[in-house]
Amino acid sequence: GHPDFADLDPDLRGPGIAVIGNGNVAVDVVRVLGRTRPEMVKTDLPDYAMKKIEASDYTDIYMLGRRGPLQASFTTAELRELGDMSQTVAVVQKEQLPGEFTVDDPKQQRLFEKIVDTLRGYSENDPASKPKRLHMRWFASPVRVLGEDRVTGLEVAVTKIDEDGRAVKTGETYVIEVGTVVTAIGYVATPHEGVPVAKWGTCFENEDGKIADRLYAVGWAKRGPSGVIATNRKDSGEVAHVMLDQLEDGGRAGHEGLLKLLAQRDVAATSYDDWVRIDARETADLPEGTPRRKITSMPDLLSATKS
Template sequence: MRHVAVIGSGPAGYYTAEGCVKQFAGPDGGGVRVDIIDRLPVPYGLIRTGVAPDHQSIKAVARRYEATALSDHVRFVGNVTIGTDVSIAELLDLYDAVVLATGAPADRPLGVPGDDLPGVIGSAAFVGWYNGHPDFADLHPPLDGPAVVVGAGNVALDVARILAKTGDEFAGSDIVNHALDHLDTGQHERVTILARRGPHQIAMTPKELGELGHLSRAVPVVDPADLPPIDADAALDPGLRKSVAHLRGFAGVPADKPITVAFDFYAMPVAIEGAGHVERVIVERTAVDADGRATGTGETYAIPARLVVSCIGYRTPPIEGVPYDARLGRFANDEGRIAPGLYAVGWARRGPTGTIGTNRPDGFLIADHIAADTSDSDKAGRAGLDRLLAERGVEVVTFRDWQRIEQAEIAAARTGAPREKFVAVGEMLAAKARAAL
């Protein structure tokens, strides 16, 4: 029997569990018990609190993870904090393998003067706010003026789209009520997307760009002067070529709706200014060389802003005692191996790159490593963890408990919405307790 602890219940964690079940649960596998540990009482990580609430088709992948979670070989252990309730060293004593699937939930700092002013928010916090993450439920971002979104990827598009949508356009989504109500009071007539490089260097996919062209009260606008010669598009890969085609379609479009979503290419923020809060972003014009690197030209200008959302990437927070690569913002590892018995998977292994599906081969790779590195043992595994958590008075949430919490969220949903998420851990635990009566 192999005993495996996976820290984090997002896609990488569940794919790792699935890989371990396939590796060890067959007639010749020797058996396996996988405990998926999460500090929140609810599973699915980025699927629940990172994927845009109006992208329900993407969130549906959670049903695949549910099938793994209900396996006899896998258990969800929610409401358990690593470093507080149990340490990595203790888990290594209890399990044959400990896999860090913690993702990259921390924002990379913008790193310019004034980035600590009120009104400057990282995308992890902003996205967590409208997705109901307990850490960010009280964020209350300023929406009483123009907004600037920094970044050239899909997260920047998600943020801009959420800011620009009407309440009616959120029908069928699981955006939380506190965000929906606050967005409805917004007075941001202009949302500017700042991209350090040009249209040919974006990381925006065609689907997400296309959505901007169908908003009822907002129009996307691109300056035709920012677009490269159309003949140059032929050298792009097909997906990027489709994305650039959308940008060409936005060029020259009249700003005839209440909100303008303006793409500002070849532009990087160099300072944020304001008297006690954000008032303007100082932007430097850039030039892109043949290798795709952007450098400042010295030409600067100011963009009025009440809100700045930085969408420039994420980092994995370090864990005490685990080797960490501060330059790359992830755990130091060799193809997922950190130390004997200790592994990293997903964004915690490779940094914030790839799609949700990229985590499946990643998780199966780690399962292969565990098979190669370990053998059946008499370690205490989940029985040992249960004793330890009981001694420390930790209220563990199981997957069945989560299903009861989910049913309460579904019952509380506004008309047409799939659920109304609880946004505080105490509310989640109270819902679990009510369902147990």
């Protein structure tokens, strides 16, 4: 539904789709691929995307993680949702699950036990019980995508966890027959001249959101790729308070001065009132249960601000 990618037309031909990653984004991708239209009606997934999924013929979805299930970064709630899809059954290889295990943190121990209990339940599922299968595979490191004109498979290396908790290859490989590969393996901050990037490259160096005078970061740019929308919304509010606390008049023209400068430079700006008009257009005349129909082109978004 993002305007920058509204024209994206992925080839979702079968027999399978590989989703590389074990985090929240990978889980989101899997849920969209595995759910039906009635299950997605309560989301804002654009209709053109749902039609594309319905027209495809894949029967198997593979979610691949380089390390084990205890190192996966999705939540227990998200994991359980993968077992509630009406036409897709979650499948787990029992031999990939840990036996007895103990961690120092009691809270973490309880969390891991819930995750493993849920996965053990999935390992008992009949793969033929539903039209589609979600294969949750761990200790799987992609080596190369196979195919010439289009994807025909994915070569995967078997891994194990070393003493330092890193995934290392065992030398064994296998091939998954897929026609599409989706990566959900991380995020890096886009470099900007003069703005220091933090050590791991996933956010900008900052203190409580402040990078430098008159320069702040929020969301993933501040804290890296973690947390849900509500987490980052709260985070952004805290940064706004930091900005207000540090704000000094300094003789600047403020809001009106900014609007005047934008007008002088012929830069179009949208206001909160414009957003309200867009929101009204997106939420009008909806089927029951549907939160909104996203406007997915920039010209249409700007047109909605004038309605």
